[in-house]
Amino acid sequence: MIIVFLLCCVQITTGQKEDFVIPDSLKALDYENLYKSYLKVYRDTLSAKIYLNTYLKKAILENDKIKMANAYSRLSYYTEEESEKIALLDRSITLSTGLDQDIIIRSYSFKGGYYFRKGNYTLALDNYLQALMLAEKIQNVEYIYITKHNIACIKTEIRKHEEALPLFKEYYTYIITKHTTDTIRYLKATVPLAESYRYNNLLDSASTYHYKAIKRSQKSEHYYNRFYSRILINEGINLFYKEKFKDAYDSIAKGLPVLDKTRSENKKAYILGEFYLGKLQLLKQDILSAKKHFLTVDSILHYEKITPIEVREGYEFMINFYKENDKKEQQLEYINKLLRFDSIINQETSSLSNRLFKEFDTPLLIKEKEALINELKGNNKNLNSLVIFLSLLTLVAIVFLYRQYQKRKSYQYKFEQLIAQNKVIETPNEKPQNDIGVPNDIVEEILNKLALFEQNHYYLKKNISTTILAKDIKTNTKYLSKVINHHKQKNFANYINDLRIAHAVTQLKENKTLRNYTIQGIAEEMGFNTAESFSSAFKKSTGIKTSYFIKKLHDLDTM
DSSP: OHHHHHHHHHHOOSSOOTTOOOOGGGTTOOHHHHHHHHHHTTTSHHHHHHHHHHHHHHHHHTTOHHHHHHHHHHHGGGOOSHHHHHHHHHHHHHHHTTTOHHHHHHHHHHHHHHHHHTTOHHHHHHHHHHHHHHHHHHTOHHHHHHHHHHHHHHHHHTTOHHHHHHHHHHHHHHHHHHOTTOHHHHHHHHHHHHHHHHHTTOHHHHHHHHHHHHHHHTTSHHHIIIIIHHHHHHHHHHHHHTTOHHHHHHHHHHHSTTSOTTSGGGHHHHHHHHHHHHHHHHHTTOHHHHHHHHHHHHHHHHHOOOOOGGGHHHHHHHHHHHHHTTOHHHHHHHHHHHHHHHHHHHHHHHHHHHHHIIIIIHHHHHHHHHHHHHHHHHHHHHHHHHHHHHHHHHHHHHHHHHHHHHHHHHHHHHHHHHHHSSOSSOOOOOOOOOOOSSOHHHHHHHHHHHHHHHHTTGGGSTTOOHHHHHHHTTSOHHHHHHHIIIIISSOHHHHHHHHHHHHHHHHHHHOHHHHTSOHHHHHHHTTOSSHHHHHHHHHHHHSSOHHHHHHHHHHHHHO
16 A cells, blocks of 8 residues: 555656546545645655645545645645646635635735745735735634734845834734744744844844744754754854854854755845855955855855845955956956846835835724724723723622632631641441341441551551452451441542541641651652542542641741
8 A cells, every 4th residue: 555655656746637546545535534644744745745636636526616726725835836836826716716715815825925935025915915805804813914924024025124023023922822832833933033133133132032943943853954054044143243253153154054955945044144154254354265155145146036135245245356356357247246136126125115005004004093093982982881890890809809818717717627626537426227238247347347447547558449448357348338338428439538638637737747748748648649639638528728738737836
């Protein structure tokens, strides 16, 4: 079965194939189990595709448009070719239109993410705004936060850092509140937030979040490999601005060699890492080493449409370097490269700034304005409600405080009773010999042996049971249970627990050393297996908590 599965994986290189055949091993699986299987292996491209293509083929055969749309959207993640990736997402949007808005939102978000990673921020914004509009329409809170975070990433690229930071904070707060244990989400929220703090010259805050991200990335090898090197590079840049130049160099130089440079999410860190190593070499007056790093930056930018504004300084250096060495052709080449770099930056910045202002910032302000107006209008109406609410709250507080007072009073009374008496549990008077189905002479014998059992504290043995005790006193469990139920007026478990608690109270009053034990330690001394079972039995027998009883005993010692 495994061999057949792997052969099918090898045959699948892109999306759904016309001649794709569902493997025999997967034919019996329904959509839910196919999707669960895909989620387990989603990091393994070949295995993930086989499950998704099976899911898709099944949906096509059954003409289930929503399932088809879901499969196309997921398959787009594993497609490298731009035309095919976008085609799969567009097909997903078309199929789910009018049927499932969540899939449409996700597909627009995926498209936006793809264009963002390619450096095409205009098309990224187009798709993010579509996703945000639909998410707000159906109140898909998850994607409202995700999309605002993504738009903050675009704002960062066009140097709108003050506007980006609140959006990054908002998303981070959402993640640590709603997805506490999701490490991938946490790291994807924390790394850009730390970067935004640096861009806003809040360097200590940036370091704080870098250290948090480093700690979280060490949870597993996968998170470590994916994020650790990028965080090291970012913190190195942060240290550069703190003027800790040696630490900055060490951090970046440590992060760059282990950075996965094939991942699109790491391209910017790769560029900036090389650029800041160049700047650090300039501080050492090592011109040739600086030049080497700036040439690496230029070679990356030649293939990637990513233009971090910081690296402009590298082109200025190259122009001046060739000018000083009288190499006019190379000087002209880098003048042209700088002009092209500036044109991309200026065009993107101007166009996106206007669009963000009109299509994102302004609608956001209008919503905020409307919310304030509605709040002010409702102030008068809400005043009476507020008064009623506060009155009820005060009443509840009074009732709560009174009950707490009564509880404390009751606890104190019960404590005083325990101190005044020698035993917590008085042995109930024996009941008349009624017919309980046990011969009288046997009843008498069992009661005598139970008296010895209590006198010798055998009830402190752990895991005592009716079977064990019956065997010890040479009777059967049926007779023993009947005698205890009738003459001790409780079942076997309560009988043993009450004896143990009575002993515990006596020992705690007399033995100061025992009071310093942990609850678990005391529990084991009294024959209980766990602190919880002991505490529960203590409260049931005495009416007060073990911790309260011990504290009050300590208080008496200090008086």
